[in-house]
Amino acid sequence: MSSHPTLEPIDDRAFDARPHSKSKATVAVIVVVVIALGFGSLVIAGAWLNWREKSDIQERVRATRIARGEDPDHEPAAQRQIVSVAELISAYEGNEVAADRRYKGQSLVVSGVVDNVGKDIINTMYVALKGEGVWGVQCMFDDSHENQLAGLSKGDRVTLTGTCQGKMGNVILRDCDLR
16 A cells, blocks of 8 residues: 555535635725725815915915005905806806906905805805806805894895805805995
8 A cells, every 4th residue: 555645536616716706896895995085085185275275375465455554354346346147157157267267266246136045065154146047156155244144035136245266066256245
């Protein structure tokens, strides 16, 4: 007799590929989730940096106005453009690039009809002015305007000032004041 062990034939059924498929699928899901979280973090970080940059610019403008002896919270009326809701929406629907060039960053005086008064997802108060179609002008207010906004109703006619931020669905105005 031989001292070497005898090798038994291998049963192929013992090596089922399914456990490997499940682990590959799990790894793929984890990779997708990590990529999505990374992308979301980049978007949030970019928005935060953009907000910080705008805040810094606004503070420098405010300091300059104080140094000149001007009212730091209100631009001189001569620097404001007077525009209707219809004109503003029409400009953005016709050519968003040209409308941004003309209105974005500019202080505007806008009159219109209140479509909605509410708060956005970060709890910022707004007044939506009714447009002709689906879109309107969304005017963002700080908390100091709460009493004024609480007194508004759908259908009221208002005139306000604000700085145009461009179009994100609605045309957005920030730092708004009711006149």
